[in-house]
Amino acid sequence: MEKVTNKTGRIDWIITILPLALILALCTTFMVWPERSNIILGQIRFFFGDTLGTYYLIIGLGIFLVSLFLSFSKYGDIVLGNKNEKPQYSFFTWGAMMFTAGLAADILFYSFSEWLMYAADPRMTELGGIYEWAGVFPVFHWSLIPWGFYLVLAVAFGFMLHVRKRERQKYSEACRPILGRYTDGWLGRLIDLLAVFALIAGTATTFSVATPLMTSIINELFDVSINPTYLTIGILILTCCIYTFALLHGFKGIGILAKVCVYMFFGLLTYVLLFGGETKYIIENGVSSLGKMLQNFFELSTYTDPHRTTSFPQNWTIYYWAYWMVWCVAAPFFIGGISRGRTIKQTILGGYVFGVGSTIISFIILGNYSMGLQTSGAADFLTEYTTNGDTYSIIIDIIRTIPWSPLILLIVLLTMFAFYSTSFDSIALTASTYSYRKLGEKELPNRGIQLMWCILLILLPIALVFAQSSMNNLQTVSIIAAFPIGIIMVMIVLSLIKDANEYINE
Numbered sequence: 001m002e003k004v005t006n007k008t009g010r011i012d013w014i015i016t017i018l019p020l021a022l023i024l025a026l027c028t029t030f031m032v033w034p035e036r037s038n039i040i041l042g043q044i045r046f047f048f049g050d051t052l053g054t055y056y057l058i059i060g061l062g063i064f065l066v067s068l069f070l071s072f073s074k075y076g077d078i079v080l081g082n083k084n085e086k087p088q089y090s091f092f093t094w095g096a097m098m099f100t101a102g103l104a105a106d107i108l109f110y111s112f113s114e115w116l117m118y119a120a121d122p123r124m125t126e127l128g129g130i131y132e133w134a135g136v137f138p139v140f141h142w143s144l145i146p147w148g149f150y151l152v153l154a155v156a157f158g159f160m161l162h163v164r165k166r167e168r169q170k171y172s173e174a175c176r177p178i179l180g181r182y183t184d185g186w187l188g189r190l191i192d193l194l195a196v197f198a199l200i201a202g203t204a205t206t207f208s209v210a211t212p213l214m215t216s217i218i219n220e221l222f223d224v225s226i227n228p229t230y231l232t233i234g235i236l237i238l239t240c241c242i243y244t245f246a247l248l249h250g251f252k253g254i255g256i257l258a259k260v261c262v263y264m265f266f267g268l269l270t271y272v273l274l275f276g277g278e279t280k281y282i283i284e285n286g287v288s289s290l291g292k293m294l295q296n297f298f299e300l301s302t303y304t305d306p307h308r309t310t311s312f313p314q315n316w317t318i319y320y321w322a323y324w325m326v327w328c329v330a331a332p333f334f335i336g337g338i339s340r341g342r343t344i345k346q347t348i349l350g351g352y353v354f355g356v357g358s359t360i361i362s363f364i365i366l367g368n369y370s371m372g373l374q375t376s377g378a379a380d381f382l383t384e385y386t387t388n389g390d391t392y393s394i395i396i397d398i399i400r401t402i403p404w405s406p407l408i409l410l411i412v413l414l415t416m417f418a419f420y421s422t423s424f425d426s427i428a429l430t431a432s433t434y435s436y437r438k439l440g441e442k443e444l445p446n447r448g449i450q451l452m453w454c455i456l457l458i459l460l461p462i463a464l465v466f467a468q469s470s471m472n473n474l475q476t477v478s479i480i481a482a483f484p485i486g487i488i489m490v491m492i493v494l495s496l497i498k499d500a501n502e503y504i505n506e
Contacts, residue, residue: 015192016435024459041476045292048479050311053318054304056479059486061301064148066493067348070155075500076345080158087341095354096262097338101426102150102331102355106210106414111366112395114138116385122303123312130184130382131375134154135289138363140300141317143356145322150332151351153489154365155334155344156496163447163503169333169433171195173489177259177495177502193327196434201481202326203427203457210416211235211461216392217413218374234464242421244428244454257425261479266358268411269365276402281372286364322482328489334426339486363423383496428454 029037070076079085087094118124127133129234153174160166160174170186172179172195179187215232218224224231273279293300305313339347373379379401384394402408431453432445440447 001112007265010437010439011435012437014189015196016449016452018193022200031477042243044476048322048483050314052483053314055486056318056321056325057304057313058300058334059297059325059489060145060149063152063489063493064145064172064301067148067152067352069344070152070496071348072506075497076343076348078159078163078341078343078344078500078503080155080342080347081340085341089338089348091350091354094338094342095350095358096258096334097422098351099355099358100258100261100419100422102147102327103359105214105417105419106206106422107212107359107419108208108366108412108416109395110138110142111362111389112370112398113391114141115361115367115371116391116394118316119382120386121310121312121315123310126310131285131371134365135285135298135367136292137316138367139289139360139454140293140297141320142359142363144297144352145301145321147352147355147359149321149324149328149489150241150335150346150355153284153328154330154335154339154351155347156340156465156492159336159344159496159500159503161336164339164499167438168428169430169436171329171492174492175488175495177494177499178491179495183416191488192434194488196431198326198481199329199427199431199484201478202323202329203461206323206327206423206449209419211239213392213395214413214416216372216396217409220396221409221413236458236462239417239420239424240458241453243418244451257418258422261422262427264411264418265362268408268415269361271408272369272402273365276369278369278372281364281375284366285368285371289368290360299380306324319411319479325411325482325485325489326478328485330427330430333430369402373398373401388434391500396436424454424457428457431457 014299101413115138118134118137119130124130124133156174157169161169166173166176170188170192172183172191173187175191182188211232212228213415214235215228218231218235219228226234272280276282300317303309303313303317308314335347335351342350370379370381374381379397381394381398384397385391396409399405399408399412428450429445431440435449435453436445444450
């Protein structure tokens, strides 16, 4: 059973104070000089995303292939714990916590709207048409490679925590088999600071992308006249209160919230599939998109558009891999922590079944529902998107076409609250562990430290919303932070293989 530690003497004040200073500096910059900040972010994005973009694609495909290698090689039978230990949680509870920790409320935002964002891209015309390919890329960008990032690192952290019983729950500790004594020096500190920065960047991006949709839903349901910016900030603060409350009640609170979230999420998907009126199109186009993604998987994974005819991979695929990489600072630690008693093979393949399966189902049902209305002529969301570009209002219009739309709007809103709360439970918990030099396997950070991180993680999203940063600039935050994380991820994978070889030989 986990216990909360009160040993403040073990707190690593450098890792705790420097991120605090960084957050306050960034918040001040975005609020005081919003226009200048956006210009600088755009310039930085071009350098990392366009000039160095191939780097992200290589790491993405490489990590996915490593996940298959770990599953089906001699390493797959290693138990993340004692040799005959049984899993801590049932498959459903484990899968629910893993799924909701790995995906925030932006899965609903993108499930409804992502095909529309691709529809106006010239890359669709190059490939053969909007309706053939606009449903393929959402499935590609949210399935095998993204979850490969999570699961490979999850088994690395699970091995470190449950097999090697190490007491430093940090990125640097996962590199110890390669770095050796340098883990305890300036190099280890640098790795941990980069990890915390990436964690903050990922939090800011995901909060800032989807919370305006929650604002639009509240305006639609309750016809309020509050300034959208202030309402969005109010939603962020309320979400912070919810996930803080759940986190301070430990894994029991997180598990309950995760189950509630999953029930609402799949209830929503089932209702849209069965009663939305587009069941046939959803199934047929969904299966077709999934098949096309699998057939072209390696081509999609390595396409760089060297002649820049459309810059599609620079605008989308590279951003997504960076987005998932910065989330790898928190989610895999949480997944590795709850995977005690499972083998490496069970963790990776089970994660693909529950995580990838649930994600694909969401995009197939919600995305193809509106695409079905578009192809039948019952609605014209494409014209609306190309005319005003307001994705949030279009999602509201899509939901209006679903029977009992006010109830569906309410369910979407509550599900987004639950997704955000469960995701940021795991993020705040992981961030809290970085504040300690050592933390036992069954020890939890002090509640005061947990509370501090719950508050810190919400400040930068509020600043980005206040500065009205564009989608492009929000993506830039993730792309910048992910660059050093990619190098560290490679080190963690090599460390895992080296350490696992020594364990097997023992």
